[in-house]
Amino acid sequence: MWFTSLFQLQRRSVIALSATAIALIAGVVVFSARLSQGQALASRANDPAPMLDVSTHNPLVRVNLTPEPQKQLELAIDGPYRVVAPGTNRILAHGERLAESAIKTTNNSIRIGNADLRINQVEIVPVNSPSIWVGDNLFRGTIRIARAPGEKLIAINHVPLEDYLASVVNSEMPASFADSAREAQAIIARTYVLAKMTGHPQFDVYASTRSQKYKGYQYRDAAGKRLAGESTKSREHVRATAGIVCTYQGKLFTTYYSAVCGGSTVRGDSVFEDSVPLLQSVTCDWCKEARLYRWQSALPKQKVEQVVKDHLKSKGQTFGSLVSITPVTKPDGGLPYYAVSDGRSRQEIAGTTFRVSLPAGTLQSPHFTAKIVGTEVQFSGRGHGHTVGLCQWGADGLGKAGRTSPQILNYYYPGVTLVRLKDNSVR
Numbered sequence: 001m002w003f004t005s006l007f008q009l010q011r012r013s014v015i016a017l018s019a020t021a022i023a024l025i026a027g028v029v030v031f032s033a034r035l036s037q038g039q040a041l042a043s044r045a046n047d048p049a050p051m052l053d054v055s056t057h058n059p060l061v062r063v064n065l066t067p068e069p070q071k072q073l074e075l076a077i078d079g080p081y082r083v084v085a086p087g088t089n090r091i092l093a094h095g096e097r098l099a100e101s102a103i104k105t106t107n108n109s110i111r112i113g114n115a116d117l118r119i120n121q122v123e124i125v126p127v128n129s130p131s132i133w134v135g136d137n138l139f140r141g142t143i144r145i146a147r148a149p150g151e152k153l154i155a156i157n158h159v160p161l162e163d164y165l166a167s168v169v170n171s172e173m174p175a176s177f178a179d180s181a182r183e184a185q186a187i188i189a190r191t192y193v194l195a196k197m198t199g200h201p202q203f204d205v206y207a208s209t210r211s212q213k214y215k216g217y218q219y220r221d222a223a224g225k226r227l228a229g230e231s232t233k234s235r236e237h238v239r240a241t242a243g244i245v246c247t248y249q250g251k252l253f254t255t256y257y258s259a260v261c262g263g264s265t266v267r268g269d270s271v272f273e274d275s276v277p278l279l280q281s282v283t284c285d286w287c288k289e290a291r292l293y294r295w296q297s298a299l300p301k302q303k304v305e306q307v308v309k310d311h312l313k314s315k316g317q318t319f320g321s322l323v324s325i326t327p328v329t330k331p332d333g334g335l336p337y338y339a340v341s342d343g344r345s346r347q348e349i350a351g352t353t354f355r356v357s358l359p360a361g362t363l364q365s366p367h368f369t370a371k372i373v374g375t376e377v378q379f380s381g382r383g384h385g386h387t388v389g390l391c392q393w394g395a396d397g398l399g400k401a402g403r404t405s406p407q408i409l410n411y412y413y414p415g416v417t418l419v420r421l422k423d424n425s426v427r
């Protein structure tokens with residue numbers, strides 16, 4: 001989530017891993033971020049825990065590589081491959097390699113190379129992994145391509161959890177960040193994706209900040225240069241935290257995080273419906289090194305006024321000429337709101353609404369002040385992203401000050417309990 005916002009060969013045969021199921025199998029508790037919880041943890045460790053097949057501890061994550069269905073997909077395969085019908089061993093096509101090709105669909109088939117396959121979805125299985133390129137990203141695992149309404153396609157990467165995490169750590173945090181911050185990132189990324197495995201029929205997470213950034217094994221930049229999506233170091237950070245997840249009251253939770261809080265995080269339940277109580281507002285000055293700790297921007301007043309009018313109109317309200325935008329004081333650590341006035345009426349609008357409604361890049365976070373100067377609105381703000389949960393630049397600051405990954409996690413998720421999934425298997 002930090003760059004831009006500032007967060008199965010076959011369908012897993014054994015699971016639809018729910019957050020609750022994960023909590024139940026987390027029978028072996030390794031350590032707690034709070035020493036005072038040691039006693040409670042010890043007793044829970046003695047509770048009978050259902051056994052789960054070991055393969056479920058490094059399950060296949062299904063990552064949607066296409067936020068929106070596409071008219072065509074650019075695919076290349078660097079070695080021998082098979083195209084199979086998902087869930088079967090039926091080989092529909094095969095080849096020694098596939099030069100970069102546009103995969104297209106008609107109303108009843110998927111066309112890959114010279115093969116026109118009359119089927120709704122296919123799975124591309126490489127003999128040697130990683131060897132499948134989708135656009136500019138090279139992925140481990142397999143790629144499932146499915147037809148979507150409107151003669152479009154979606155691409156889903158099925159990849160083992162711990163391989164997925166090695167790429168997420170690198171995609172979300174630069175290599176220069178503190179080791180303990182990147183270990184904390186590995187733990188929250190693991191928790192996040194396991195919490196999201198709730199049985200969606202096609203995929204678990206997106207490959208972007210909509211879920212977590214995931215660039216795959218390698219990727220090409222605009223100049224065509226190959227860059228590492230994962231590295232020896234990121235694999236070490238995943239291995240060092242193997243199987244460790246965050247829990248609250250014995251269950252996984254959605255470990256929200258964002259790039260830079262700019263001074264304090266926002267209480268989770270004021271932004272996300274599935275937020276747990278430990279996502280409180282915490283003060284954080286550890287992110288001061290971030291470029292977007294403070295920021296400024298400006299827009300023509302007319303543009304801002306139109307956005308305000310459109311928003312209020314959608315709620316059945318009218319609005320005149322924009323006179324002021326004033327922060328509304330709500331001392332509960334919740335999402336900031338702003339009062340807009342046209343001189344006659346006063347309405348409140350959430351900071352997130354402003355952020356998503358104004359042109360991209362105007363507001364880096366929901367925290368800002370706005371001043372109307374002539375025909376312009378000047379914004380001064382702090383932070384980057386939704387600012388709920390762990391602050392990634394703050395985690396780096398804490399790590400460089402000597403804090404361990406459990407200490408970092410306990411800072412942003414006060415009272416979090418860390419457990420290790422039993423028999424976690426990591427390559």
Ligand SMILES: [Zn+2]
Pocket residue numbers: 260261262263264284285286287391393394
């Ligand atoms: Zn911060």
